[in-house]
Amino acid sequence: MTFKVLTDAQAAHFVEKGYVKIEGCFEKAEIQDWLDLAYLRLGYERDDPTTWAEDRIHMPSMNRRAVADLAPKAWDGICDVMGGAERIEGEPSWGDGFIINFNKDADDPYVPSAKRGGWHKDGNFFRHFLDSPEQGLLTVVVWDDVLPNSGGTYLAPDSVPKVARFLYDHPEGLEPGSFGKMIEGCEAFVEATGNAGDVYLIHPYMLHSAAPNPSGRPRFITNPPVAFKEPMNFNREDSDDFSLVESVVLRALGVERLDYRITGKRERYYTEFRRERERMLVEQKARLAELEEEVV
Template identity: 40%
Template sequence: MAITKYEFLTPDQIAHFMTHGWVRIPSCFTPQQATEWIKDLWTRLGYNKDDPSTWVLKKINMPVLNTLDVREFAPKAWGAICELCGGEERLSEISRFWGDNFIVNFGSEKLKRRGRAVGPRELDNWHVDGDTFVHFLDSPNQGLLVIPCITDVLENGGATYICPDGIGVVARHLRDNPEGVTPYMARRGEESRFYEFQWFCEQVKDPEKCRDFQQMTGKCGDVVLLHPLMMHSASRNVLHVPRIITNAFVCLKEPFNFDREDPREYSLVERKTLKELGVDSLSGWMIKGDRETLKPGRERIHERMKEMELRRLAGEDVGPVADSGVEVHREIVKGLVWKPDQATAQSV
């Protein structure tokens, strides 16, 4: 059933999403809620909150230990998520749970002393989310990119960089490759060429394709909702003030549909995709490959990190965390070729 009345998104917010591919929903949860959510973070890391010399890593992606129900924690954010995706009935059950897989960008004293912001074309972490599945234009695995701001996220303080131009770049690549591509946009047989972030970085460095870059700043409690094909990158935190966000997961029950009989049934995400492709529909378009599930090495690293975090929470002195799914990511993705894990491979 089409959404005929929007209760959480304003007309201006809808227009902003249709123009830029993202929208900020302010004050979705309180600073008190945020403080409670991250109360164990420093113990889990083995870092001293008040001693920057103990912050071993510049940036870290933490594993999930616990989840909360976003419908209760941040109902305004949940309502906006549902409206962007075409209604709550289109979302899988897992979408309503946010994990404590915090992404902490510390920066460093060296970056602070240097004081120079690193521009978007200099960054080497450009990507779209979803390293656990073969990508198609209509993949339901990644319904939205969701960034809850658990601390204030300041300009040049580790804010996620985005490239709104990149939505169309990625959408066209996926449209033209209905056989599917890896999370790094490689066609079958090209994994050795695009085994990490080269494809995305090549697009970002091309001024004919990518000209618009923005930092996703926000106040504690804001939630930024972005189109699932939004190219984005971790940025350098030159303020050396910890920035804490998480990457909330949104998954659809069914694939996106870009050829609906009734155009009123298109979700706002689908409409934005079609707008970037310059069409009203994709009549006859369909995938030509299997919806394969991949098992990245990141999961093994997070299992090890989880074990160490639980030991720290139990009071054991195991030292600070010194590796993460971010810092060693280049080693992880080299093994992410087109070989679905046989134990988890499934059709979506």
């Protein structure tokens, strides 16, 4: 298979471990405005931690840019793992809906383990099947440098085959909150550290968890899903046509191809989470409008 940006080693890493890190996808200077604006939107002072009212916050997006425009290398990488732009739904864009970990559990000496809570599979807005298109890929976009032990999301690569088997055994579908228990028995944990502009492309089955941030530096990421146009196809005639995302599933199940039929109904949910982001956006726009009035 030929790729636009992935090296063969990176492709093999994605298939084996379920994720790959693409470095240097954009310059921080390109998005510095978004970072600065986040503080204004929240009414926090960057240099005064006593103003950080929440230890961790998932913002709504106020601004967006097409991935292909802001981070062409990341876009090419996404196409590489998903089997080409023609299989991807819409024109994916990234927004400034940052998940900021200011100082969550700063006093908690952290050792990642299956015993800790918080492990989940992303995609709270649909019923999950083995071939679900809605969350074709999980991404972690690093908007500002994340050093080790500074709130970087933990990934559990061992969870991918377990989740594959779980979904395979449930053709009737599973609710979004069903997957956390698949962390049991997982032993490898990877901290998603990086520099501003780095992007992790992660298999949609990957369980992951937020970590404490004792560093004093707020951690800025987003994790936008990328959707497939069609459900995944595990029964392609030519095995070269399987996307890497599909190959991971086949490998996990120990088969070369699979004629898979779901028995339940695909469903999408309008979540309380989304309603809350909409409410926050209204509040943040009002705060910015007030600030503007003060300036005039």
